[in-house]
Amino acid sequence: MTPLAPDTLDRLRRISTPTLTTQLFKLGFRNTFLHGVRPLCPDRRMAGEAVTVRFAPAREDHAGYEVLADPSYPQRHAIEHIAPGQVLVMDCRGVASAANAGDILIARLEVRGAAGLVLDGGIRDYVSVQQFRFPVYALGPAAPAHVVRHVAVDENVPIGCAEVLVVPGDIMVGDSEGVVCIPRAVADTVATRGIEQEELERFILAKIKNGAPLPGTYPPSDATLAEFEAWKRRERPDAYL
Amino acid sequence: MTPLAPDTLDRLRRISTPTLTTQLFKLGFRNTFLHGVRPLCPDRRMAGEAVTVRFAPAREDHAGYEVLADPSYPQRHAIEHIAPGQVLVMDCRGVASAANAGDILIARLEVRGAAGLVLDGGIRDYVSVQQFRFPVYALGPAAPAHVVRHVAVDENVPIGCAEVLVVPGDIMVGDSEGVVCIPRAVADTVATRGIEQEELERFILAKIKNGAPLPGTYPPSDATLAEFEAWKRRERPDAYL
Amino acid sequence: MTPLAPDTLDRLRRISTPTLTTQLFKLGFRNTFLHGVRPLCPDRRMAGEAVTVRFAPAREDHAGYEVLADPSYPQRHAIEHIAPGQVLVMDCRGVASAANAGDILIARLEVRGAAGLVLDGGIRDYVSVQQFRFPVYALGPAAPAHVVRHVAVDENVPIGCAEVLVVPGDIMVGDSEGVVCIPRAVADTVATRGIEQEELERFILAKIKNGAPLPGTYPPSDATLAEFEAWKRRERPDAYL
Amino acid sequence: MTPLAPDTLDRLRRISTPTLTTQLFKLGFRNTFLHGVRPLCPDRRMAGEAVTVRFAPAREDHAGYEVLADPSYPQRHAIEHIAPGQVLVMDCRGVASAANAGDILIARLEVRGAAGLVLDGGIRDYVSVQQFRFPVYALGPAAPAHVVRHVAVDENVPIGCAEVLVVPGDIMVGDSEGVVCIPRAVADTVATRGIEQEELERFILAKIKNGAPLPGTYPPSDATLAEFEAWKRRERPDAYL
Amino acid sequence: MTPLAPDTLDRLRRISTPTLTTQLFKLGFRNTFLHGVRPLCPDRRMAGEAVTVRFAPAREDHAGYEVLADPSYPQRHAIEHIAPGQVLVMDCRGVASAANAGDILIARLEVRGAAGLVLDGGIRDYVSVQQFRFPVYALGPAAPAHVVRHVAVDENVPIGCAEVLVVPGDIMVGDSEGVVCIPRAVADTVATRGIEQEELERFILAKIKNGAPLPGTYPPSDATLAEFEAWKRRERPDAYL
């Protein structure tokens, strides 16, 4: 797997998902935001490498509480073997009415040092899980255990989550708005350009709040960009070291 | 109607809806959670016997503000005759864009001692109703009165609510996650087993937070169950009186 | 355009959207509430005249970041030319997964004195925008910029927003429940009658909380109405000046 | 129940559902067409008085093949007791993926002289049923029996079917386009006016095919209406007897 | 408006919509097929320049049968002024349950020499319209007239139809599968390349039917392409004139 620059994850964690989708769009990626997947703790940020679990529809001969005792059951195996800093992403086919994890499994993820959990399904014990302050992104609360609708069938394969492709090793970034999946090969580029875009947009927002008109300011004209560069040189000389 | 054990409602009020759906699943009931029906006061708990009202689609000759003055109109009649401790459940066919109750009707329910209101429709005066702190579970806020979409046609018949069967006399239990409908005949059993499951899961969660691995812990092996029994004997001797 | 009575907007701002939809229903308007469009700041109220922008589906030859630099691009032009007190309403075809505005554009609306923003689409920079305390009503947060799904094609034409007709000059009123579009020709009438209805309903709610039964109280009988008039004369003599 | 004029059903059977919805709209009824309910035999026409059955969601203790042997089970009882010329209308909550009737039950309806079957659910044995040439209107084919999703709970109560109110005794009319529910009280009026509208529209269509412009022709001006009256007098003198 | 090559429309009429979407995809257009819009006469083909009508949601003060008598009402005006060979495209917001045209309006389109009608709404008098054999593409049959849900508000503006952008002057092509909107600027290119692709695919299909394996055949290797060129030279020497 392509190695990442050492500070890429730290940078990505500071960039908002709107900025990330814009940078990805400029690189040609139109479908990277997991629509409908919402944070349980909107003020937490998350960035980490994806590992995946895939669920298929339940059938009476393939699902039930007894499968959960098998240590090789993909849902349990993936949690038990996650590495520190990784994000577990589950393909739940967009079914909001069943829960693919609850407080006990998420506590185990946290103990193992995982960076987060992302799924296009439900979460049970929702309020307790919110109190963990561990980054979880899901469709919402749902009481029934996953076995009423799903059976876990695969680990670490490319999946769809909220109709976005997630390949193991891709970088998942989450903030208060939701989750973006960044193809691993462009993660360094997106991190670098995203930081620049955010700085520029803070500058633009300040100008707008001071009464600047949209034309020439947003998007910035050459004059505005020059003004920004001068400001950066003045206010943030370290940015030029 | 089958009588309930005297402490069943009190027990059920302390059990979370995830635990209840699990116990119901183990008794063979797969579809008992009213998906999409959310609490207006997530920190209130509710347990009580269901009485029902059924709405059908409005038609210009059968709906309008004038019907509301008729004391036998099922929506008004059911509220005016609810008994203390009962939960009013309304079949609104999943229509989120009209409100089947607002602050005045819900104030009347509260004055009469009802235990709660559950509907797969909208609520108007949403924020005021939240301030009552009365347990209400609905699809969300909606300003238009029910007469734009509905006419109440029946009282105390079996209904669907959020695609779950609710029979008058069933037990409705609500928490921060939503609402479960417990068939009356199994309510005592579910209450007893649910309390046990919750105690066991608190024990398991504590172990997981202390670093226990999933295999053997969740689901619990015989060794873990024996450990749990010993702990209970030690920490909660009253559980054995 | 029909002029409004001088205090109509002030009155409308104090009337709840449930009351407004009821008054509109009584005038024959059944479809005036923008279902699913929710406030970013539920405790802000909004009332103002609508100006509109219409988005059509994006196509690779008609959308992209480059169009945004054109001062005549309808989304930018409408914001740059909004008059104080107006509400910008955007027809986003109900697409929740892309954002039709973010913090910079909304800051510009605020600086220009707009009364609010209403759209059946997403908002990016959701949490920052909430901190502006400017009245915004949308389907929810979405990170991707509008160019992935939309191209702005028109300004100040009749549009649909959340399947409700909005004609430029109509009055948009928002509260914690959502947004109502009031046809301009009936705005004065709705304002007058809405204030009366709210006063009556406060009186009824107080009676219900004190134990009055629904029949005769809600809807009010002639006796209750007479009691209300007496109360008003006593408690609020100014209402009769 | 209001008696119908003796030829109302015969007239209604000859009027198209577009014409019927137009006449109902002119009488103030906006929601009378059962959208999505399609004929199994598009060239058959149907008109008859509604009797109804209501289904609620299945639950493991209230549904299963054993209930079907009970002669009082509403689905079976309604079929066994339908009177000649009546139309059985089933409220299946819009669930297309289960079948609420199949060849055997529909054969029994036919033997008993029923005028048709209408449901917002599925039909099994679809192709065999089409060969009966009995008027059936449904959402489409579905193999699973109704017990996987439904339990029949009521007979001859007001129901919703495809989000249209159907009151026992209303008149159901079906053609190749679908089904309209005509409130019983206006059935005679709709029959009379519908026949007139259809005759006028045949006249207008002939003029348009001969090159008449829309303005003045459709909707017809006074001149066109006079021309129509003259034509009718000439071509169909019996219409004036 | 860019002029088209003289034979572009004739060529496009012979190319299938799958081939057209493939050619458009290769030119960078991903969203050009109007999903869900189906032919009333699957064996008719259609190609022509788009003129558009836009519908907004109905409101009691802006819709009703009386507006239809106004010759400037956009739905009527567009039909009355369509030029021979043009295709009328209507933006009905994907509402399948109301009809935006019926037999009389479509007869007028045919008399005026229009090339077709495309809408993301319903058609009434469906079976009669099928007998006209005029190319109509719609969501399906619906009895109620458009005034129950829509009001026509614009003519010849860019619209969305089935979530595809249609700009007046674009080329609409329809076959048994549905309708593609071809941006006018690329219509000549698509016509030329589409004919070539179809000829190549007929050659490939014949090989596959004779037992050729997929690898090397589909997509074609250089050897297969050379074989195709030789075959074309032999069988269709005119293609090289």
Added chain:
Amino acid sequence: MTPLAPDTLDRLRRISTPTLTTQLFKLGFRNTFLHGVRPLCPDRRMAGEAVTVRFAPAREDHAGYEVLADPSYPQRHAIEHIAPGQVLVMDCRGVASAANAGDILIARLEVRGAAGLVLDGGIRDYVSVQQFRFPVYALGPAAPAHVVRHVAVDENVPIGCAEVLVVPGDIMVGDSEGVVCIPRAVADTVATRGIEQEELERFILAKIKNGAPLPGTYPPSDATLAEFEAWKRRERPDAYL
């Protein structure tokens, strides 16, 4: 893989999908019918062992026409290696607006002796494919190639198709109503019991057509069953050999 009885596939091909879902329900399987997946040739029947392909959402770096030339691309590889009598089942996540196969790929399946193709996605070249008379079951026609929405990522893994679990080796049976997935382990049982049920139901249908009432006939009483056995002995003595 469990071997099947030699005549199981032949029997299953003669049993209707309604009968199969009933037998599966009686064995405890509630979710086996692929709702919405319709036959291109309703009069063809299909029975065969499932092989599977899984599609995930497309991303600009993982999908495009170039991947199709790779013989290991799962969609192409699965077709090229299917064994006679097998049914290819594709997990297309229920996306109806893109086509996961067209005439050339389906011609190859037919040449290789496959028994059918089942997918919860679209088919292009729909009418041509219908003329092959090869059993294909899909959501409907769609012109765009799969690369606009999908990338094939796996072969012969358990998948969901139309929200039904399909495990490689399961038996897919299709008729005019749609497709049932029979878990391999119960295929022999279902085949045996299904034939018996169909014979009994033909007997019951004949009785009903002759005027027998539902009670005692359907479901059959002991007397009716005895009558059936006597009839079978008389009319079909071979059934007792």
